[in-house]
Amino acid sequence: MTATTAGPVRFEHRDDPLGLGTATPRLSWQVRTDEPEWTQTAYELDLDGVVVRVDSAEQVLVPWPFEPLASRARATVRVRVASGDDWSPWSEPSTVETGLLSPSDWSARFVSPVKLGGIGAPAPILSHTVTLRPDIVSARLYATAHGVYEARLNGERVGDEVLAPGWTSYRKRLRYQTHDVTSLLREGPNNIDVLLGNGWYRGRLAWAGKRAHYGDRLALLAQLEVTYADGSIEVFGTDEQWTAHNSGVLADDLYDGQHTDMRGTESTVDAVEVVDGDLGRLVAPEGPPVRATEVLPALKVWQSPSGRTLVDFGQNVVGWVRLHLRNTRSGQEVVVRHAEVLEHGELGVRPLRSAKATDTYVLDDAAEVVVEPNLTFHGFRYAEITGAEVAAEDLAAVVVGTDLRRTGWFTCSEPELEQFHRNVVWGMRGNFLDVPTDCPQRDERLGWTGDIQVFAPTAGFLFDTAGFLSTWLADLAAEQQDDGSVPFVVPDVLYGESPTATAWGDAATVVPWVLYRRNGDTGVLARQFDSMRAWVDKISSLTTDGVWAGGFQFGDWLDPTAPPENPFAAQADSDVVATAYLVRSAEIVAETARVLGRDAEHYEKLAADTRDAFVRHYVTEAGRVLSDAPTVYALALEWDLLPTAAQRAHAAEQLADLVRANGFRIGTGFVGTPLITDALTSAGRPDLAYRLLLERGCPSWLYPVTMGATTIWERWDSMLPDGSINPGEMTSFNHYALGAVADWMHRSIAGLAPAAPGYRRITVRPRPDAALTHASARHETPYGMASVAWLREGGEFTVDAEIPPGTAAEVHLPGREPVEVRHGRHHWTVPDPVTPRPAPVTVRDLLDHPELWPKAVALLAELGLGEDSARLAAEAAPFLHLPAAELASKLAMKDPSRDGAAAEAALAALLG
Incomplete structure (x- = not known):
């Protein structure tokens, strides 16, 4: 017997599988072993004594092998795994309990106060007393509301959820909760009291100030089921026998706050009545509350x-x-x-x-x-x-x-970069409040599709977002229009105000693909496939001569060059961005079709034809992309939109020059920011990606850190250097989208990246730089903990990695050929690949060395060029290909009266 253990079993993406919403939950487990050659060849699952063997190496989201579970069913599952004839012990048992899987399981009906609880009135409490027999064995309270609810049994709070049932596309999908209330009940009378608040259902939503978007009456649906020792069950559901009275909450709103009178004044008792409520839209939670x-x-x-x-x-x-x-x-x-x-x-x-x-x-x-x-x-x-x-x-x-489970961590030798990463984590914690919102403070707090589209990879590393985002994607599909258009926000509360827009609607394809890549979940692809296709079909119908041009677009939203009052005014041409995204989404749909065993030919051809049109309309033969902005080059390089090596090389060089010419200040908005460091890295210039990331001047990722930020800002300059707030109407200090670069930090700085769905294969490829002496990342993959840590010290570069059982990794070390390793802990030492940069010989090299800029500025000032480093960078950009001496000579020609020869000699000496 090897020292190998498995489990416990996890059901779907739920950490607490009480009230699961499927009769056939997929199962996952992790394996721990100290045997380096161990490989799972089979597994056995035991459901309450029924054992099923499967010859397979799979251990993540494997199919349910037993008879489907009924509503309210409670089952205990164990797993053991084999490597050849060597079996592990059985895991600790895991218990799953299904919720109410069919509308027919509900005898309760939605009830609402007859007179109390109107708009502007105190929050109502709906109450009922049930008399119970002795010998209570178990009890469940199933509940949801039009509004938000907080339940109490005999004065004790039920559960620890906040703002339940959360926010879904209420007209089509309403979540309910399952509560174990056994310990709160007693023989004899038991009082049930449920406070109802406005929440998203009836409170203010969006900046227009509209209330009661989903309805003007609060309502409760609750069903208490009590099981006795003799096997009998009593069911008590909301009906006309319940009553209502006012609470001390005189006003409540998500935007405006809560007004509470603690004096406990008497309230008139009101009757309740049954109101309309489609039970067919009830769904169980897929993630945590x-x-x-x-x-x-x-x-x-x-x-x-x-x-x-x-x-x-x-x-x-x-x-x-x-x-x-x-x-x-x-x-x-x-x-x-x-x-x-x-x-x-x-x-x-x-x-x-x-x-x-x-x-x-x-x-x-x-x-x-x-x-x-x-x-x-x-x-x-x-x-x-x-x-x-x-x-x-x-x-x-x-x-x-x-309450997402933390799964990812990052550390490094630069304290301000570590603070930036903490800011990303806190920004996500604040904005992942039942839906992935844009910001949590102003009169908005909406599920903007563009924000999560760019941030999903970072989110999936830092926390277990599988259930959270899968339920949001179900809402996206529910809100998608008949022609395939995707709303700007999900749930959609901007009816009539959401024309189709690239990068925002592309959440329909990108987010499910990210979930699949990070979690190995083909189920989310199968469920979202029609939605994904509908979006791509819609935007392909808007093309002319193969490109998506014209119409409304957010474009590269919040480009730092855009004025405060016009966040649309980006450097990147919006038609270029839109067409690039069409290529990307068409490719994702084609890849999804292949994963699901469906025909991918149509979308493969659409992607190829659109790529050809992109080049035909927007790219010169030399590789210059229309609008010549960092974002368009990042898109073209990262999404393989340029057909020739020469075009790719020129685009990479131009992107690097733009980054230098901007003094390493950020030059991208929502669309370009997640891609630019990857594009620089792919172009062979990770040093420039580091320089861009570590810049502290405004605009930059670290500028907010220098200003004391503890979350990611909406704008690069949400607060100005003098401590005043950006004058734009739209300014948030907690807005996670621009923190999407953290995904590059995990994959490229630390060197921990998925190479196959669910991290079944891992890439270990740290890219050290002189700016850091050490860095590390660790991530709880579906198979277990994976980590990479590196250290530069004493001329050596040491790398430590942990690879979980069930996976393998390809390791890329500087100066070495790639090697493949299996699970376990690994250690390597190679010569430190980071060497001092060579003395600059061209102005392009000079711009890589800002420590020399003051001297260079002084010398170039003799030639009438530049008053500061920013002007130097901008004005020297057209001459970056010239040797330093030739540049000085050409600049001297601008003013023959100056001593050009002396300036040339001085500059040449400075530049080596």
């Missing part, structure tokens, strides 16, 4: 210049403030306002636009009380407190978001 995931103490309390009490929690978070108050008096009002930044020493609330982001409490007499909201959330680092004297120990920030 929204929870309070962390509590951060306040770091500082002080008085602002205007005399207001301000609090700093040290981190831009999403959630709310918890206050611990003492010796309160009846009628005392405490107000908490929230903001992400300070401006002129006060809360910087202008970026919130119309969102009030304010919680108010009317207190009762109490020696001690803790107050916090439960029907709203805010994006903030700072808070302003009025109505009570508080100290730092009285305050905490409750961090709220989808």
Whole structure:
């Protein structure tokens, strides 16, 4: 017997498989072994004594081999694995329980107060009392709402979910939850109370301020099922026997906050009535719920210049403030306002636009009380407190978001780059709140398709997003229009305002493909395939002579050269971007068809024809791409849009020159930013990618870090160097999209990349640079932990890697041929490949050495060229191909009265 163990079994993408929504859940497990030659050749699965053997090396999302489960079924599964005749022990048992799989399983009906709970009225509580017999064995509460709900049984809170049932495309898909409430019940009377809030269903959505997008009545659907020792079951569902009364929550809104009266005044009891609610749209969760995931103490309390009490929690978070108050008096009002930044020493609330982001409490007499909201959330680092004297120990920030399992980490020797990576993580935590939102603070917080399209690879490394994004993709398909158009936001609350746009609608193809590549999930491809095809068919119908030109586009959104009031004004031509994306999405659909065993020919031809049209319309014979912007070269290089080696070489050279000429400041928006470092790396210039990443001037990735940012900003200059907020109407300090470069950091700096779906094969290829002495990344793949760590020290370059069982890795080390390794821990040492850069001999080389710029600027000033390094970079760009001496000579011709020979000699000496 080898020292090999397997399991436990995981069901679909659920960490807690209570209330699973499928009768045939796919199964996964990890293997641990210290046998270097071990290879799984078979597995056995045991379902409550029924054993099935499968001869296969698969261990991720394998098909359910048993009879389908019924609704409410509870089953225990174990696994053991074999390598030849050598079997592991059985794993620890894992238990799965299905939810209500059919509308017929529901006897409950949606109910709503007859008179109470209207728009603008206090949040209602729906109540019922059930009398139970002795010998309760188990109990489940199945619940959902039109609105958001918080349930209590006998005064105890049910579950720990926040803002349940979350936000889906309510008209077509409404999520319900399954709660184990066995421990909360007792023999005799049991009181059920469910608070209903507006949430996304009836609260404000989007900047227009519209309320009640899905309906004007809150409603509850709840079904309590109690099982007794004798096997009998009692079912209690919402019906006309329930009652309603007002809560102390006088107002609640996701944008504006919550107003709560703590004095416990009496409320009129109201009847409820059954309201329409299609039970066929009910779906079980595919991923984890929204929870309070962390509590951060306040770091500082002080008085602002205007005399207001301000609090700093040290981190831009999403959630709310918890206050611990003492010796309160009846009628005392405490107000908490929230903001992400300070401006002129006060809360910087202008970026919130119309969102009030304010919680108010009317207190009762109490020696001690803790107050916090439960029907709203805010994006903030700072808070302003009025109505009570508080100290730092009285305050905490409750961090709220989808409770995703962390799977990825990165470290390096540069503290500011590590801080940037932390900012990416926190930006994702704040914006992955049931849907992947753009920002969590202003009057928006929508599931913008373009943002997640560019960020999905980074997200899939940092956290387990499989269930989270698969359910969002189901909403995308549900919201997709009949002609294949994809809304700008999902769920779609911009009806009539969403024409087709590249890079945004391409989330329909890119996101499922990323999930497949990162998780090995062919199921999400099968489910989304019709949606993927419909999108590509739609945009291909918009082409003229093979290219997608004209019409509305976001383009390379938020290019740093765009003025604050016009984020569309990018350097990259939007037609070039749109046509490039059509090639990419058509290729993805073709590859998806091959994975699924379907005919890929039509989409292969569409991709090839569109690539030809792209070159015909937008690329010169020499390889210059229309608009000559960094983004168009990054697209052309990374998506293989240039047919000849000469064109590719010229495009790579031009991209490098543009990066240098811009002084290594960033020159891309949403579309180009995820690709530019990869394009430079593929072009053989990872050193320039490093320089771009590590630049600290504005605009750059590290500029916000130098300004104290703790999340990724929406704009490169959301805060200006003088500490004032960008004057644009649209400014957020928590917006994950521009953090998409973290995926390159994981794959290229640390050198840990997937080479096959689900990391079944791994590429280990660290790319060291003089800027760093060490870097590492580790990722919990579906097969187990994979990691790469490297160190430059004493002239040696050491690499350590961990490869999980069930996978293999191809290892690329500097100066060595690639080698393949199996699972286990590996160590290599080679000579340090990083050598001092050679002395510059051309102006292009000079631009790689900004430490020489001051001298070069001074010398070139004698020739009338440049007043600072930025002008040097820009004005010297046309001459980058010239040797230094020839450049100096040509520039001297501009002004024959100057001593050109002396300047030429001085510049030539400087440049070697």
